[in-house]
Amino acid sequence: MTLLDVEGVAKSFPARRRKAVVRAVRDVSFRLDRGQTLGVVGESGSGKSTTARLVLGLIRPDAGRVHLDGMDVLAARGDRLHALRRRMPMVFQDPYSSLDPTWTVRDIVTEPVRLGRRRDRAVPATRAAELLELVGMAPAFAQRYPHELSGGQRQRVAIARALACDPDLVALDEAVAALDVSTRAGIIGLLQDLQTSLGVAYLFISHDLALVRLVSHEVAVMYLGRIVERGPTERVYAAPAHPYTRALISAVPVPDPVVQRNRTRPPVLGEVPSALAVPSGCAFHPRCPLATDICRTIDPPVVDLDDGHAAACHHVALITKEGVS
Amino acid sequence: MTTVTTRPESAFAAFRRRFVRQRLAVVMAGVIAVMVLVALLAPWITPLDPNAQALLDRLAPPSTKHWLGADDLGRDVASRLIIATRATIWAGLLATCVSLLIGLPFGLLAGYLRGWADTVLSRAADALMAIPPLLFAMAIVAVLGRGVTNAMIAIGVVTAPRFFRVARGVALVIREETYIEAARSIGCPTGRIVRTHVLPNMMSPLIVQISVTMGFAILFEASLSFLGLGVQPPDASWGSMLQRSTRFAGDAPWLVLLPGLAILLTVLAFNTVGDAVRDSVGRENRRLA
Amino acid sequence: MNAVLEINDLVVEVATAHGPMVVVSNVSLAVGAGETLGLVGESGSGKSLTTLAVLRLLGTSARIASGEILLRGPDGVLDLVTLPERRMRDVRGGRIGMVFQEPMTALDPAYSVGEQVAETVRRHLGLGRTDAWKRAVELLDRVGIPSADRRAHDHPHHFSGGMRQRVVIAMALSCDPVVLLADEPTTALDVTVQEQILTLLGELRDESGLALLFISHDLGVIADISDRVAVMYAGQVVETAPVHELFAAPRHPYTRALLRCVPSPGSDRLATIPGTVPTFDALPLGCRFAPRCEHAAAVCEGAPIGLDTVAATHFARCVRIEEVVS
Numbered sequence: 001m002t003l004l005d006v007e008g009v010a011k012s013f014p015a016r017r018r019k020a021v022v023r024a025v026r027d028v029s030f031r032l033d034r035g036q037t038l039g040v041v042g043e044s045g046s047g048k049s050t051t052a053r054l055v056l057g058l059i060r061p062d063a064g065r066v067h068l069d070g071m072d073v074l075a076a077r078g079d080r081l082h083a084l085r086r087r088m089p090m091v092f093q094d095p096y097s098s099l100d101p102t103w104t105v106r107d108i109v110t111e112p113v114r115l116g117r118r119r120d121r122a123v124p125a126t127r128a129a130e131l132l133e134l135v136g137m138a139p140a141f142a143q144r145y146p147h148e149l150s151g152g153q154r155q156r157v158a159i160a161r162a163l164a165c166d167p168d169l170v171a172l173d174e175a176v177a178a179l180d181v182s183t184r185a186g187i188i189g190l191l192q193d194l195q196t197s198l199g200v201a202y203l204f205i206s207h208d209l210a211l212v213r214l215v216s217h218e219v220a221v222m223y224l225g226r227i228v229e230r231g232p233t234e235r236v237y238a239a240p241a242h243p244y245t246r247a248l249i250s251a252v253p254v255p256d257p258v259v260q261r262n263r264t265r266p267p268v269l270g271e272v273p274s275a276l277a278v279p280s281g282c283a284f285h286p287r288c289p290l291a292t293d294i295c296r297t298i299d300p301p302v303v304d305l306d307d308g309h310a311a312a313c314h315h316v317a318l319i320t321k322e323g324v325s
Numbered sequence: 326m327t328t329v330t331t332r333p334e335s336a337f338a339a340f341r342r343r344f345v346r347q348r349l350a351v352v353m354a355g356v357i358a359v360m361v362l363v364a365l366l367a368p369w370i371t372p373l374d375p376n377a378q379a380l381l382d383r384l385a386p387p388s389t390k391h392w393l394g395a396d397d398l399g400r401d402v403a404s405r406l407i408i409a410t411r412a413t414i415w416a417g418l419l420a421t422c423v424s425l426l427i428g429l430p431f432g433l434l435a436g437y438l439r440g441w442a443d444t445v446l447s448r449a450a451d452a453l454m455a456i457p458p459l460l461f462a463m464a465i466v467a468v469l470g471r472g473v474t475n476a477m478i479a480i481g482v483v484t485a486p487r488f489f490r491v492a493r494g495v496a497l498v499i500r501e502e503t504y505i506e507a508a509r510s511i512g513c514p515t516g517r518i519v520r521t522h523v524l525p526n527m528m529s530p531l532i533v534q535i536s537v538t539m540g541f542a543i544l545f546e547a548s549l550s551f552l553g554l555g556v557q558p559p560d561a562s563w564g565s566m567l568q569r570s571t572r573f574a575g576d577a578p579w580l581v582l583l584p585g586l587a588i589l590l591t592v593l594a595f596n597t598v599g600d601a602v603r604d605s606v607g608r609e610n611r612r613l614a
Numbered sequence: 615m616n617a618v619l620e621i622n623d624l625v626v627e628v629a630t631a632h633g634p635m636v637v638v639s640n641v642s643l644a645v646g647a648g649e650t651l652g653l654v655g656e657s658g659s660g661k662s663l664t665t666l667a668v669l670r671l672l673g674t675s676a677r678i679a680s681g682e683i684l685l686r687g688p689d690g691v692l693d694l695v696t697l698p699e700r701r702m703r704d705v706r707g708g709r710i711g712m713v714f715q716e717p718m719t720a721l722d723p724a725y726s727v728g729e730q731v732a733e734t735v736r737r738h739l740g741l742g743r744t745d746a747w748k749r750a751v752e753l754l755d756r757v758g759i760p761s762a763d764r765r766a767h768d769h770p771h772h773f774s775g776g777m778r779q780r781v782v783i784a785m786a787l788s789c790d791p792v793v794l795l796a797d798e799p800t801t802a803l804d805v806t807v808q809e810q811i812l813t814l815l816g817e818l819r820d821e822s823g824l825a826l827l828f829i830s831h832d833l834g835v836i837a838d839i840s841d842r843v844a845v846m847y848a849g850q851v852v853e854t855a856p857v858h859e860l861f862a863a864p865r866h867p868y869t870r871a872l873l874r875c876v877p878s879p880g881s882d883r884l885a886t887i888p889g890t891v892p893t894f895d896a897l898p899l900g901c902r903f904a905p906r907c908e909h910a911a912a913v914c915e916g917a918p919i920g921l922d923t924v925a926a927t928h929f930a931r932c933v934r935i936e937e938v939v940s
Contacts, residue, residue: 043804043805043806044775044804056510058506058509058510079514081512082512082513082514083512084512085509085510085511085512086511086512089510089511090506090507090510092503092506092507094503097502097503097504098503098504098506098507099504099507100504100508100522100525100526101504101526102525102526102528103525111508111511111513112511112512115511115512115513115517150890152890158507161507161511162511164511165511165512171510180656180657180831181656181831181833181872181875181876182656182871182872182875182886182887183656184875184884185875185876185884185885185886185887186886186887188884189883189884189886192882192883207804207805209805210834210876210877211877213877213879214877214881214882214884247806248805248806251805251806251808251809252805252834253808253809253812253832253834253835253837253838254834254837255833255834255836255837255861255873255876255878256837256861256878257837257838257840257857257858257861258858258861258862260834260837260838261838265809268806268809268810271774271775271776271777271804271806271807272774272804272806
């Protein structure tokens with residue numbers, strides 16, 4: 001059952017200097033089912049974080065439609081918008097700045113509960129303890145302030161706050177990127193458990209491809225504001241259809257020296273261009289080993305391959321026939 | 326399950342530890358506390374009636390009767406200093422409250438909303454900032470009549486841009502914090518964000534500004550009273566005491582010295598405590614101070 | 615072994631309100647010419663402090679309490695712990711090159727990158743203006759900056775993150791260093807760029823026989839570039855081994871746990887390590903990992919654990935290796 005339906009969303013920001021615009025997100029469409037995880041991967045400037053904020057109604061898009069559970073997010077205003085946002089809260093990358101330093105953990109995790117009621121006062125004292133227990137923290141933490149907690153503990157508190165919204169969807173924007181390896185593993189395990197027990201859907205934004213593969217049912221690969229490939233995770237990872245996806249996957253170092261040193265890696269040329277000057281045609285063409293004349297002039301449409309797997313590349317047929325190198 | 330380990334000190338305990346380390350500030354905080362106490366209890370603790378004239382004691386030096394001597398009308402200087410503390414604290418509080426109540430809301434608005442609201446309010450603040458406080462207060466007093474209340478409201482109005490600037494500057498920083506976006510993402514309305522997230526996070530710079538403005542206002546009260554535009558006779562204020570006594574500075578130097586020292590000490594106390602508060606704010610809030 | 619950089623029993627202390635606190639405990643490491651030693655650990659493991667100690671850039675609150683840091687060069691051996699600050703300044707950016715996580719911290723936004731590289735060359739090698747500029751352009755070309763002679767005139771903000779890191783590498787290489795310290799040099803970069811920088815560092819190491827000390831928290835990066843790996847935990851080296859052996863047959867329970875915490879194809883759960891890293895004011899008396907270790911026993915807790923020889927080049931700080939492996 002479709003929970004989130006995003007159609008043709010676009011957003012440009014005025015650039016700081018000159019009269020240029022930053023085309024942050026261009027024509028992004030995807031769907032997310034209840035209880036599922038959509039991984040959004042991409043490098044810096046790919047527009048993945050902006051996409052999340054557009055979908056959650058935190059930034060207004062220039063074009064497009066966003067529906068949560070059949071309700072038009074972009075048409076909502078005032079209390080209705082606030083109530084809608086509460087159904088899809090966000091967990092941020094930096095656990096040190098995402099919690100108000102003047103608030104106790106109790107107040108932080110119960111804020112959504114208070115917001116959801118007409119009268120502020122009546123939040124049962126046990127609610128904070130319940131929420132903390134849900135994220136694997138002792139009730140005694142309720143009296144603490146954020147600066148008394150470790151990075152991992154803060155991120156658990158941020159997750160507890162999101163859960164207090166009783167959400168349909170939680171957007172996780174690089175939510176584990178700032179954490180140590182072992183702490184990260186704990187948080188990822190927690191998120192997986194919560195999805196199983198509460199049936200919450202995740203919009204999992206990350207630059208870490210290995211992690212996205214682990215947690216996502218579906219994956220969307222973004223490059224310079226566009227989704228260049230999307231599909232069921234295993235299918236995309238096993239048979240990437242877009243040259244950028246292939247480059248990205250092969251660039252991730254594998255924590256196994258034998259595998260890592262014997263991989264054949266297609267060379268990726270240069271770096272991501274600025275979103276101020278998105279290349280003509282296919283935005284990836286200056287870096288693409290397969291680029292031809294058509295790539296320089298015409299932005300490729302999204303081509304459906306099979307089973308929800310789609311890619312925006314003129315040479316999809318060539319790549320899929322050839323298989324993964 | 327993550328367990329609770331030994332609890333680190335609270336933010337307030339850390340603040341207190343750092344504050345207490347600054348000896349001078351502790352002494353100055355004591356001075357302020359004593360002043361407030363004296364102001365509250367003034368009518369009951371004056372040794373003599375502050376307004377009672379005793380012409381025989383005219384310009385009497387310190388003695389057992391007049392501990393700190395008597396002025397040109399034979400009034401007891403000690404009693405007048407004590408009762409004048411009231412006028413001083415009242416004047417400082419009044420001006421500071423007016424300043425805060427005007428500057429803070431507009432500053433929050435400008436800093437958090439930015440855009441045209443910020444442009445308009447910032448220009449207004451700049452314009453107000455360009456007015457010399459003393460001149461403005463004198464003009465107000467000329468229009469509305471003499472008296473410390475009018476004068477201090479005037480001082481409060483002209484110093485409001487200071488609170489405006491602090492509030493705006495800090496709000497500009499806070500609005501970019503992730504916890505503000507986090508609050509938006511759970512459907513917290515803007516007004517509530519400003520009230521519950523932005524305001525509490527600017528407490529320490531505000532406290533600093535409050536103490537600095539207190540010192541500033543007390544100085545202006547003294548100046549205005551010195552010019553005869555503030556506290557009116559026979560009521561005592563340190564400024565008016567100073568003004569009256571300058572004529573007798575040669576014969577009775579204590580008359581000049583004592584109110585002068587009182588003003589100096591008070592202004593110094595508020596500034597020192599303000600600085601110490603700023604320096605004692607923990608790393609967790611440091612970037613805002 | 616003839617190591618270019620050899621750290622012996624390094625102890626670093628941090629001053630606290632309750633007296634000095636040891637944050638790097640008897641760390642010994644060695645890197646040979648043309649070799650890469652990967653240093654892995656989580657935050658608070660002491661890996662960055664160890665590198666800063668080598669450069670004597672610990673700041674005012676931390677200091678080297680004991681140990682030696684030997685730098686072998688053509689003109690003999692220097693002990694960096696006792697070297698006067700004047701000569702240390704020549705070593706930094708001279709015989710030891712440095713690359714850090716954030717390239718902008720190493721670059722001055724007010725000068726062109728060519729001027730900055732040339733300045734380093736002039737300071738350390740005493741070259742004239744024209745020669746130094748020529749050398750700067752050569753260096754920028756060598757680290758893969760396209761049309762280096764033109765781009766040398768550009769200022770750092772005209773460069774992308776990856777290109778800036780290349781400039782920093784050019785600066786680090788400008789005085790023909792024998793050792794290159796790289797502290798998370800690719801962490802702030804995109805993966806496709808990270809790959810390019812790793813390739814570059816590997817090439818430079820092989821061409822000029824650099825001893826590369828590479829610090830990272832990313833096990834994939836470590837697996838890619840290292841010849842040998844040292845794993846740090848709570849201020850100690852807990853295991854050191856050649857890279858293939860470390861990943862194929864890790865012996866210390868922490869290393870084993872850490873390797874299971876990263877995603878691998880086919881698994882849908884990550885292993886976790888219970889508990890948290892101990893703080894330095896409350897370190898366990900015995901093995902520092904014991905409170906979180908699934909193999910911990912009474913023998914682990916009594917006294918400090920030494921590094922045990924597993925094989926000629928493989929050491930682990932664990933008294934229960936036999937039990938752990940079985």
